[in-house]
Amino acid sequence: MFFDWIKGYQDFDHDLPVIGDVITRRFDADTDELLSSSVPAFFAEGSYSTTFRIHVSGRRITVDGNASRLNRLDNVVGIASLEDSMRVINALLAEYGLPPLNKCKTIQRLQDGSAVADGFVFQRLDLTSNFYVGKGNERAYLRGISSQRYRNSIAYLYPDGNTCVWTPKGGEKAGRLVYPGNYAKAAELEAHLLPRVKRTFGEESEEFKYVSNLRDWCREVGMVRSEIKCRSEFLKREGLQFWGLFDESKLVEIQRGFLMIGEKCEINNFDVLTVKDELLAKNIVSSTKAAMTTAGYVALWQCGQTFDFEKSAVKKHRALLRQLDIDIKIPFDATRHGVVFIRNVREVERRFESPVPSFYRPAVIPRHLHLVAA
Numbered sequence: 001m002f003f004d005w006i007k008g009y010q011d012f013d014h015d016l017p018v019i020g021d022v023i024t025r026r027f028d029a030d031t032d033e034l035l036s037s038s039v040p041a042f043f044a045e046g047s048y049s050t051t052f053r054i055h056v057s058g059r060r061i062t063v064d065g066n067a068s069r070l071n072r073l074d075n076v077v078g079i080a081s082l083e084d085s086m087r088v089i090n091a092l093l094a095e096y097g098l099p100p101l102n103k104c105k106t107i108q109r110l111q112d113g114s115a116v117a118d119g120f121v122f123q124r125l126d127l128t129s130n131f132y133v134g135k136g137n138e139r140a141y142l143r144g145i146s147s148q149r150y151r152n153s154i155a156y157l158y159p160d161g162n163t164c165v166w167t168p169k170g171g172e173k174a175g176r177l178v179y180p181g182n183y184a185k186a187a188e189l190e191a192h193l194l195p196r197v198k199r200t201f202g203e204e205s206e207e208f209k210y211v212s213n214l215r216d217w218c219r220e221v222g223m224v225r226s227e228i229k230c231r232s233e234f235l236k237r238e239g240l241q242f243w244g245l246f247d248e249s250k251l252v253e254i255q256r257g258f259l260m261i262g263e264k265c266e267i268n269n270f271d272v273l274t275v276k277d278e279l280l281a282k283n284i285v286s287s288t289k290a291a292m293t294t295a296g297y298v299a300l301w302q303c304g305q306t307f308d309f310e311k312s313a314v315k316k317h318r319a320l321l322r323q324l325d326i327d328i329k330i331p332f333d334a335t336r337h338g339v340v341f342i343r344n345v346r347e348v349e350r351r352f353e354s355p356v357p358s359f360y361r362p363a364v365i366p367r368h369l370h371l372v373a374a
Contacts, residue, residue: 103244
């Protein structure tokens with residue numbers, strides 16, 4: 001399991017450095033007394049055009065971003081330790097002269113039911129895992145699990161078939177507690193990361209070649225990313241908001257429970273060949289152009305068109321199609337005439353281990369920073 005997005009805050013017992021060119025000050029309207037000073041949130045920039053949101057307000061630091069992605073081209077293999085994720089964030093804070101975020105030692109319960117901690121408080125945690133279903137099986141797997149429920153949530157399969165999420169009403173809108181989903185990683189890299197890298201570094205760059213190779217590897221092994229976004233209310237309810245004061249194995253159990261969805265159904269996949277493909281596969285025609293011309297008669301036949309079978313061309317293409325058991329002389333009936341050819345029916349199986357390619361660039365975890373233990 002990896003940790004991706006992390007959002008949370010920590011209150012300190014001393015004034016924090018002012019970071020930024022704009023300062024917001026609050027005064028008492030009657031006494032002109034300065035009540036507080038703060039600066040707007042800003043996006044700290046790392047290498048490879050990565051950003052991480054930091055907000056310093058009074059004596060509070062709020063961080064919000066993907067720690068696994070910081071200073072990296074990708075996060076296909078994320079940071080497996082919560083402590084290492086916080087080390088990455090603390091290294092970034094140190095660049096701006098800000099104190100490190102620490103584990104909690106104690107919490108103080110207030111009369112209004114709220115709590116004050118002496119360390120970092122999580123407001124969002126994204127728990128992620130990778131598994132592998134084999135090349136070309138990602139959509140079949142996602143389509144199969146879209147029939148399953150997760151707790152009280154209903155699955156919603158995106159129109160492109162590459163993403164499946166679970167929400168209270170079965171749509172795209174997330175619930176207030178968690179937002180679980182699975183998606184094909186190669187398709188996600190193709191749609192989002194590759195175009196961004198191309199714009200930033202160029203199509204001939206080493207960065208673009210690296211991400212292209214990574215996409216190809218994800219496609220070859222059929223990587224699916226499982227992700228469950230744990231929101232603030234859920235973390236509070238489960239006692240997982242105070243870093244250092246909860247058993248992190250509970251996070252593993254939450255992710256493991258989500259991964260159980262794939263164990264509840266058997267999924268098969270198969271290769272579908274079109275009329276054109278089948279004509280070429282059986283050597284009925286010798287070229288793609290000839291196959292497309294003959295297949296065009298099938299498209300017209302399905303639309304209800306009739307043909308003049310006295311013409312030599314029509315006779316020729318009918319003869320070719322009859323080798324596929326398709327007779328365009330008989331009126332098309334969708335309930336009787338199938339024109340899709342199925343090959344290689346196979347069961348889709350998940351596995352959770354796959355050797356990482358030798359070219360992969362893992363996250364670099366700073367080890368010189370000291371984290372205060374609980």
